[in-house]
Amino acid sequence: xxxxxxxxxxxxxxxxxxxxxxxxxxxxxxxxxxxxxxxxxxxxxxxxxxxxxxxxxxxxxxxxxxxxxxxxxxxxxxxxxxxxxxxxxxxxxxxxxxxxxxxxxxxxxxxxxxxxxxxxxxxxxxxxxxxxxxxxxxxxxxxxxxxxxxxxxxxxxxxxxxxxxxxxx
Amino acid sequence: xxxxxxxxxxxxxxxxxxxxxxxxxxxxxxxxxxxxxxxxxxxxxxxxxxxxxxxxxxxxxxxxxxxxxxxxxxxxxxxxxxxxxxxxxxxx
Numbered sequence: 001x002x003x004x005x006x007x008x009x010x011x012x013x014x015x016x017x018x019x020x021x022x023x024x025x026x027x028x029x030x031x032x033x034x035x036x037x038x039x040x041x042x043x044x045x046x047x048x049x050x051x052x053x054x055x056x057x058x059x060x061x062x063x064x065x066x067x068x069x070x071x072x073x074x075x076x077x078x079x080x081x082x083x084x085x086x087x088x089x090x091x092x093x094x095x096x097x098x099x100x101x102x103x104x105x106x107x108x109x110x111x112x113x114x115x116x117x118x119x120x121x122x123x124x125x126x127x128x129x130x131x132x133x134x135x136x137x138x139x140x141x142x143x144x145x146x147x148x149x150x151x152x153x154x155x156x157x158x159x160x161x162x163x164x165x166x167x168x169x
Numbered sequence: 170x171x172x173x174x175x176x177x178x179x180x181x182x183x184x185x186x187x188x189x190x191x192x193x194x195x196x197x198x199x200x201x202x203x204x205x206x207x208x209x210x211x212x213x214x215x216x217x218x219x220x221x222x223x224x225x226x227x228x229x230x231x232x233x234x235x236x237x238x239x240x241x242x243x244x245x246x247x248x249x250x251x252x253x254x255x256x257x258x259x260x261x
Contacts, residue, residue, distance in 0.1 A: 003256050006187045010172060018203055018213045020175040020182055020229065089233045 029090040031136035035160055037079035038132050041116055042125040042156040044072040049122070069120075076117035079128075083109050083135060095142040105135055126158065133161040171203065173213055177234035182213060185258045190250035201252040202227070204243055213252065214240065 009015070048068050051061060087106040096102065112128040115121075133149070140147045146164040151157045173186045181201065182188065190203055200216045204227065214227035217237055225243040228234065 003187065003258055006170075006256060010187075015187070016171045016211070017174050018171045018188065018211045019209065020173045020177045020179075020184070020213050020234075089231075 029086050029139070031082070031086060031132070031139050034079045034082040034086075034132050035129075035136060037075045037082065038113075038116075038125065038129045039152055039156060039158060039160065040075045041072050041079070042122065042129065042158055044068050044075070045120055045122050045125050046156055048072075048120045052120075072120075073117055076113050079132070080110060080113050083113075083132070086135075086139060090139070091142075098142055099138045102135075102138060105131065105138070109135060129158055129160075133159070136161045136163075171211075171213075177229035177231050178213055178215070179231045181215075181230045182252075182255055183257055187256040188213065188252045189254035189256075191253045192250040194251040194253065196225075196245075196248065196251055201255075203249040203252065204247045205249055206240065206243065206247060209235070209240065211249070212240075 006015075048065070051057065051065055051068075054061065057065060083106060087102065091102055109128070109131045112124070112131055116124045116128045137147050140161075140163045147161050148164055149159050149161050152160050170190065171188050173182045173188055174184060176184050178201070188203070194200075196202060196216055196219070198216050198218060201213065202216055202225075203211065203213050204225075206212050212227075214229055214234075217226040217228045219225055220242075223245045225245065225248075226237045227240050227243055228237045
């Protein structure tokens with residue numbers, strides 16, 4: 001009631017505002033960045049696998065090899081950062097009560113991302129994608145958004161969990 | 170009185186809350202204060218520390234808030250007042 005009264009006063013004589021903004025625009029979280037990072041890792045492993053078919057690498061191919069490995073490492077770190085930000089900043093008590101598994105899942109993603117970084121192994125990156133997809137599914141469910149799975153419309157054409165956004169009013 | 174915009178002080182202050190200020194109250198560590206910051210403008214934050222020279226460090230209650238390091242040392246002269254009452258919007 002007091003709030004309603006103050007709101008009416010605010011409408012008539014605009015009350016001074018004070019900023020309590022965050023370092024990033026509040027409430028903007030999306031696991032798609034993490035999902036794109038793991039898709040990139042899968043694609044990089046595929047490109048690395050193509051190089052391993054050759055008996056000997058030219059200087060250019062060696063340079064490409066170094067770059068692919070370096071990018072895979074970087075995207076592994078990016079994925080870890082994106083997941084921990086959502087886990088640490090977005091998930092609060094109501095979401096934790098809804099999905100207590102999120103702590104264990106986040107930890108498993110950290111371990112799986114490390115394994116995918118350490119090796120050139122498609123299976124490991126696919127296992128990581130499954131975990132990150134589950135993370136995305138949980139994230140969207142806490143926001144009341146349904147999800148579906150579809151293959152990414154670009155290489156590596158792997159199954160990705162997407163939000164059904166056109167159902168939001 | 171003023172109105173908060175944003176959630177960097179959540180759950181203490183949520184977006185849209187009305188805040189009642191006291192301009193002469195002695196501040197202490199833990200006080201929620203309104204500061205006219207030269208870089209960030211009018212902000213509401215919690216006092217994290219007060220140095221012997223009277224400089225303040227401030228922080229938000231929400232982990233996503235800008236950090237103490239980003240806000241930097243604040244002069245007491247920038248203080249507008251201490252928040253003594255928070256009227257939050259009704260839930261739902």
